[in-house]
Amino acid sequence: MSKIDHSLFAADKYALEKEHGQCPECGSKLIMRNSKAGPFLGCSSYPDCDFIRPLVSHETQQIKVLDDSPCPECGNPLVVKNGRYGMFIGCTGYPECHYIAHDEKEPDQEILPACPKCKKGQLVARSNKFGKTFYSCNSYPSCKYTLNYKPVEHACPQCQWPIMMRKQMANSVVLQCPQKSCSHKITQSE
Template sequence: MSDHSALFSLPHQQQLCPLCQQPLVMKSSKSGPFLGCSAYPACHYTKALHQHETTIVKVLDSELCPQCHHPLAVKNGRYGMFIGCTHYPECHFVVHEQDEQPEAEKLACPKCKQGQLTERVNKFGKHFWGCDNYPKCKFLLNDKPVAGHCVACHVALLIEKKGQLFCADKGCGIKQPAPE
């Protein structure tokens, strides 16, 4: 038996599902490998193989957490850089991007008319704009929304693509004339 095959023939400790005590098995998804319960679909337990560590890049001694008054820090996590409390896990305070948006930039959601469009970032780092009334309203845009009215269909929202304005209605999508 070669050294390589010996690695695969070693007995390994079988992990059990904490919910139903069935063996956990290696599974794969578009996000990568993970451990899942062998009793699926009766049991939906999953466990990540890789823990996503958050590292502190710089402590901001002059900025204090509004919840626990410990210093805030610039951190690097699973979805990129963010500002959070140094007293984690006791304190879960995080500065969210939408908290930093000025009120003038916020636009009313054209679908539900109750929420406002806020900029968000998906797990791949791509920016998009969605209604802050989610999950009740699932309106979203991949391009930056701009206040205005379409000259053709009169929808009360435009989007900016490559420096030009277009109607936000997917059915219309007409290029808008440059503002005067």
């Protein structure tokens, strides 16, 4: 078995640490750290100093100012920008004005039942980060009621909960009570 010269690894590690500079808050070395969001530079005297800096900066660049298009919120001209998630049209008055133009029209949303938990909000369809649709109360965060299946305004015959969930099966539709203590099912044919 051959011997490994560990002094080479130590020299490389020192060179990497030296490249990152010093912490602007306490003067300690900045070192590369990892988190579930990815690598970043952090102060070597953590937890006494909690300075961090992202490795990649996502600066927004202005492409073209649209002088003939005023912002509907503040009246400043709009601008075409290239940001972290691609090109968009925003207000030149940022950060005071946060207006961003959305070119896609929202489809006519189906009216869903009222929230049975808080009785103040309305259930609305939303998408999670993977694109899957779920249904929740529009009074979030004061009401955190959610469903994974489409709500139907039909009282449960067993527990009288005002809504049921519509589940599509292979050859039928099942209405199921969303209450875990009940879970009553009604099978309907299509």
